[in-house]
Amino acid sequence: MKFTDSPVIELSVSDTLLSIQQDNGSMHVGTSVWPCSLVLVKFAERWKFAAADTPNPYAEELLSFGNKRGVELGAGCGAAGMGLYLLGLQDIIITDIAPVMPALKHNLKRNKGALKKNLKTAQLYWGNEEQIKSLKPPFDYVIATDVVYLEETVGPLISAMEKLVSDKGVVLLGYQLRSPEADKLFWEMCCGVFEVHKIPHQHLHPDYAYEEADVYVLRKQNS
Ligand SMILES: C[S@@+](CC[C@H](N)C(=O)[O-])C[C@H]1O[C@@H](n2cnc3c(N)ncnc32)[C@H](O)[C@@H]1O
Numbered sequence: 127m128k129f130t131d132s133p134v135i136e137l138s139v140s141d142t143l144l145s146i147q148q149d150n151g152s153m154h155v156g157t158s159v160w161p162c163s164l165v166l167v168k169f170a171e172r173w174k175f176a177a178a179d180t181p182n183p184y185a186e187e188l189l190s191f192g193n194k195r196g197v198e199l200g201a202g203c204g205a206a207g208m209g210l211y212l213l214g215l216q217d218i219i220i221t222d223i224a225p226v227m228p229a230l231k232h233n234l235k236r237n238k239g240a241l242k243k244n245l246k247t248a249q250l251y252w253g254n255e256e257q258i259k260s261l262k263p264p265f266d267y268v269i270a271t272d273v274v275y276l277e278e279t280v281g282p283l284i285s286a287m288e289k290l291v292s293d294k295g296v297v298l299l300g301y302q303l304r305s306p307e308a309d310k311l312f313w314e315m316c317c318g319v320f321e322v323h324k325i326p327h328q329h330l331h332p333d334y335a336y337e338e339a340d341v342y343v344l345r346k347q348n349s
Pocket residue numbers: 155156157158159160161162163199200201202203204205222223226250251252253270271272273275279282
């Protein structure tokens with residue numbers, strides 16, 4: 127599974143087909159569907175529906191979405207948020223910056239038949255304290271995929287994650303190295319705030335796993 131420039135990305139999630147329109151020609155990276163979003167959703171789907179006789183390290187603790195609150199940061203076209211919603215994370219707010227909201231809202235509308243609900247959206251710039259407060263944290267799940275690519279946004283991103291996630295909650299992070307400088311700073315800063323667990327590569331969905339993409343679980347330290 128590789129990044130594709132096809133104008134429409136299809137993602138099947140527990141028998142429902144999401145159809146996500148992207149515009150790789152726009153000046154905003156959020157109007158494209160980035161592969162880590164698909165990798166995260168298909169990882170969650172794999173373990174939500176693993177056969178009962180298969181040892182399952184994730185279904186109970188990590189992917190038990192019922193009655194939980196989630197927020198997605200830098201959602202772009204909304205693939206991860208919509209996918210996790212279909213897997214049971216029903217109380218989710220999907221966020222991004224203002225110029226990306228039209229692409230996000232367009233895709234939520236496009237998939238309304240599959241989602242059977244208008245999912246909540248909000249504008250969120252990671253450094254904006256008022257916007258963070260207006261989301262009414264804490265959240266059980268903070269979702270973020272392919273959001274680490276600019277050194278100057280790493281601090282606000284980690285701070286937003288810390289403020290939004292509950293003490294016992296988790297950050298589900300789809301990750302791919304995009305900038306060595308941002309990568310170095312991100313993991314340095316993360317280690318001061320979160321306990322970091324990398325999902326073993328062989329636990330990703332076999333059709334949605336490739337060398338560069340990873341899923342991480344971040345939990346607040348001392349919680
Ligand atoms: C590479 S795109 C990934 C989009 C989507 N998560 C995906 O995986 O397809 C990075 C996203 O982060 C958002 N972003 C970047 N800086 C941000 C900031 N300071 N505050 C909020 N969102 C930001 C962008 O608008 C964009 O949607």
